[in-house]
Amino acid sequence: MSDLVGTARVRPTARTRRWAVGYLFVLPIALFFAVFVAFPFLRSFYLSLTEWSGFTSPRFIGLRNFQSLADDPVFWKALRTTIIYTAVTTILQTTLPMLLAVFINIGWRGGVVFRTLLFIPVIVSFVVTALLWQLIYDPNFGTLNQVLRAVGLDALAHPWLADPMTVVPAIMLVSLWQSLGFYMLIFLAGLQGIDPNLYEAARIDGAGARQEFLKITVPMLRTVTAVVVLLNLINGFNTFDVIYVMTGGGPNRASEVLGTYLYKLAFGTESGATPSFGYATAISMIVFALCVAAAVVQLRISRRARDVG
């Protein structure tokens, strides 16, 4: 009896002390989050409603930045390129890695070697990737054109990054090259989670390989697919590094995306000598809105799929 009273009295203080420990352990990360993520992010909402070159204090102008955006042909061009780029890379970088994962999962002698080789581009930086491909695409001495000339396809040799028609597809290829191994591994991890008995049962029912893929593999991979699609969408809307390093948005804005445009507005020579922080932040809000929209749609679809399945 006295024991019970004792623990009852001790417990609250022990518990609050333990709470304090929990908070204490989380405190440093919370501080970092507040200073380097939350505050800057919230501030950018306000900045997008101002006119500011960074020297005097920001001047509040309401929604005028967004009105200017509507009249800015460069913005519309960049938005269009961003959406096309995102759509194409998302489709390619979801279907191809999935097919490749299924293919490699069949079981090949030396499969680990193939997997390792395909993954190597993932560990290399954007700078190395972009510079390397810049050299490969070089119109005069680049490997791509040399190979084409060597096999007699001189007519196809081309200034890949200097032609507005080919610059965006050329960059998409680089993106695919760099991410194929990564997304393939995610799909491979997903394939490990499928119950082999399902295939066994299908085989007994006389299902062919194509039916197995469509009726079992694809539906069972839908959670993983949802993640891959979402990652692709966010990376696509945010795309910056590779384009900035390879073309800087050129030639003649043919590869200008929202990321490169806003970066040049804020830090580059886009607006003459004065950076336009407010206007650039307004564009970053558009990028953010695209990402949120993608996440919301994604969540809706995967929730409905779960309800059905």
Add this chain to the structure above:
Amino acid sequence: MSAEAPSTTQQATVPGRAEGIATRPSRHRVPAGRRRRRAARRSAGYVFLVALSGATVFPFVWMLLTSVRHRDTVFGGSLVPDELTFGAYGRAWSQLDYLSHFLTSVVVTTLTVLGVLALASLAGYSFAKLDFPGKQVIYVTLLTTLMMPLTALILPLFLQMKTLSLLNTRQGLILVYIGLSLPFAMFLMRAFFETLPDELIDAARVDGAGEFRIFWRVMLPLAAPGVATVVVFQFLTTWNEFLFAQTFLQDPEILPLQPHLFGVVRGQHVTDWPLLTAALTMSVLPMVLVYMRMQRRFVAGLTLGAVKS
């Protein structure tokens, strides 16, 4: 049948093997034509895998081959140089002020990894094993960082750094890296701590160990695989980072390797391709070594992150 089986006991313990033996007669009944077609399809599969892996690693092979060429044999001539020279490595080392930028990268990366590891494991442990009010809300709030578009953050972060007088300092860059990397590392560490049994903590508490001591001496050593994953992952991302370093450090002298290499190419039109590819090769080397040694950890971290987020 019994003559073919290695021994009855083995047959009992290895059911898969026994099955294989049982089905062997039926395999003999597969017509020779179909078997040949299957073999042909398999070789076609190998050809495809070899071609794809070859195309994937080709840029790196080309990079290596170009870096050991003579400067005047780059343009034109065969793919494989007739004569090897390592002169470009020496030139890159001396002309690009390589050592100083390399050391900057080493220092920035090491400090970032240590900072992230310390704070993320503390927080990850707290979220996995301690109880305190609001735990879930705080955790999810911190994780929103993962969804945040970097192009939307870079501008307000730049201004934040200016306010804190951290602009153009390597300390500031390290703090930004830590701040932006912490949530994902915390997420990984939490996943690893969750796999450890609570009884260990209870037992240690009964023994009168303090909370920090329990974390440091009992739990952290058991989460060693998680620690390794975070270290490898963080090392790769920080070493390869380019955008923030290039934006926040204006003095080219103090740049880490990746943005420095970018600046070299941008600044003057480099025609010395062996020098450039040698510089790229040297910058990739640490990554390749880490990847080769810790491949499994790295892949585990990446796929865990992608699949769970």
